[in-house]
Amino acid sequence: MTRVLIQGTGFAGQGHAAAFRAAGAEVVGMVGRTPHVVSEVARTLDIPFAGTDWQAALEQCRPDIVSIATPGGAHFEPIRQAIAYGAHVFCDKPMTTQGDTASELHDLACERGIKTAYAASFRYAPSVLHAKALVAAGAIGAPTEVECISHFNLEREIPFGWSHRKADGGGRLNNNFTHTLSIVASVVGDRILKIAGEVRDDLGRAPIVEGVHNFATRRDFIPTDLDDPTLEWGESDVEWSYTVMARLESRFADAPVSVLFKHGGLVPRFREDHIVFYGQKGAIYLEGHYGNGALHLHDGKGWQKKTLPDEIAATVPDVKGETEQCWHYLAREFVRDIRGEEVDPYPTFREGSQYQRIIDLIREGDPWTDLTSNA
Incomplete structure (x- = not known):
């Protein structure tokens, strides 16, 4: 059975865990920042491993897939470590906080032959x-x-x-x-x-x-x-x-x-x-x-x-909540692809890195033509 390790204990982490279970995968561990929080959430969700050390969790849980369900500022290093380990990566948006770091992860995944999913999933x-x-x-x-x-x-x-x-x-x-x-x-x-x-x-x-x-x-x-x-x-x-x-x-x-x-x-x-x-x-x-x-x-x-x-x-997955429904759909496609089944194209780190570069351009660019001299 496909093994999944989740990073994140909040709404997204719990939602990703449910989505992968519905896709037929086994959620083998969860990692969070706060010991008592991750222990309680893992216990409630019946996840066997709970911890705060991501690298140790990779080595102990030996996942086929990691699911990144934390805010975007905490994505880069755990994804880099997961790619180095050899796990496929399912990541919520935003992919990272900048276009260059997102592109770096995309390139690393391509070099290692890692499959990726980017959960801009509506x-x-x-x-x-x-x-x-x-x-x-x-x-x-x-x-x-x-x-x-x-x-x-x-x-x-x-x-x-x-x-x-x-x-x-x-x-x-x-x-x-x-x-x-x-x-x-x-x-x-x-x-x-x-x-x-x-x-x-x-x-x-x-x-x-x-x-x-x-x-x-x-x-x-x-x-x-x-x-x-x-x-x-x-x-x-x-x-x-x-x-x-x-x-x-x-x-x-x-x-x-x-x-x-x-x-x-x-x-x-x-x-x-x-x-x-x-x-x-x-x-x-x-x-x-x-x-x-x-x-x-x-x-x-x-x-x-x-x-x-x-x-x-x-x-359409039969689950409550629009966000959860879309996570379930994408997780199902991702697991099927990893298992070698034929699936339609889904958003990957290609889109994630491209969108991050576009966001950089929008935030930094000036689209205006100054007309004050013609007033």
């Missing part, structure tokens, strides 16, 4: 799979344009942590854009020709609170008295909003497809978040920020809500 949401099939079947003609619009209205008082820090893999580009870019690439084509964008840190600071170990429950730690003079504050150094434009090559169109990615992490939505694929003959509208809601098709005459086809529904 491309496996049921309606996204449906949209992909419709575009491939010519339902909207040649794709011309895509828009991805989302507004999360996140609480500004969420305790200061990795998501506020560039060095730890925080920022909305790392944790939102990676998914939407993967979705668009899976539906219309993954050759990214051009990119431009801007980012904005409209948060500034967040309260420092002890005891937050699980990303999914961080809201439970928001202080009740934000005016408490003893409360400490941490300064954000990452973006909470972004606007990105891209051009992608598509095998379904002669001309490049224009894409708009617009995300506001701290602002409220008025209408639903959505992803829309426009074509020369029609359009596909997906409800939800990751297209995980209902699908509507415009055939040139009007919009119609479409039911998920049975053949696609049969491939």
